[in-house]
Amino acid sequence: MREKYWLDVCNVVASNSKCLSRKVGAIIVRDTFIVSTGYNGPPIGYPHCNNFDTLNSICPRRKKGYEASEGLEYCPAVHAERNAISIAAKLGHSTDRCTIYLNCGIPCFECAKSLINAGIKEVVVKDMVDYEKRGIYGRELFTLSGVKIRGYELG
Numbered sequence: 001m002r003e004k005y006w007l008d009v010c011n012v013v014a015s016n017s018k019c020l021s022r023k024v025g026a027i028i029v030r031d032t033f034i035v036s037t038g039y040n041g042p043p044i045g046y047p048h049c050n051n052f053d054t055l056n057s058i059c060p061r062r063k064k065g066y067e068a069s070e071g072l073e074y075c076p077a078v079h080a081e082r083n084a085i086s087i088a089a090k091l092g093h094s095t096d097r098c099t100i101y102l103n104c105g106i107p108c109f110e111c112a113k114s115l116i117n118a119g120i121k122e123v124v125v126k127d128m129v130d131y132e133k134r135g136i137y138g139r140e141l142f143t144l145s146g147v148k149i150r151g152y153e154l155g
Helices: 002-014 080-090 109-117 138-145
Strands: 025-030 033-039 099-102 122-125 148-151
Touching: 002 025, 002 033, 002 099, 025 080, 033 080, 080 099, 080 109, 109 138, 138 148
Parallel strands: 099 122, 122 148
Antiparallel strands: 025 033, 025 099
């Protein structure tokens, strides 16, 4: 029952995202307390993509023909996982030995590295699907680093 609550919180956090492609939410939890939250979006103070194309509201990467997880070098957004870590650091909250809950699949390679270095002990995802198509997977990093990764137990 508790995991449905965390997934619901992730979905509410994700609703703050202004991303035109997808909305992802993350919450970092220690025991039963929320340490930090994050959603995907540009850095603080940087305009959202829809500010550049108010007529079409189409993701700039999608306009260039890229699919999800492709052409990320053209995206100003920070992933939800990294935003949650950054906000925790900004507020002086340790993420060591915490669990992160996500309303998406397995984090990308870069987010996986950040989560491992932030001391996250467990990653809980909505779908056990790898984010990246390039052959470098967060799943492998987590496994080799001793970080537990699993899907929600909603039953």
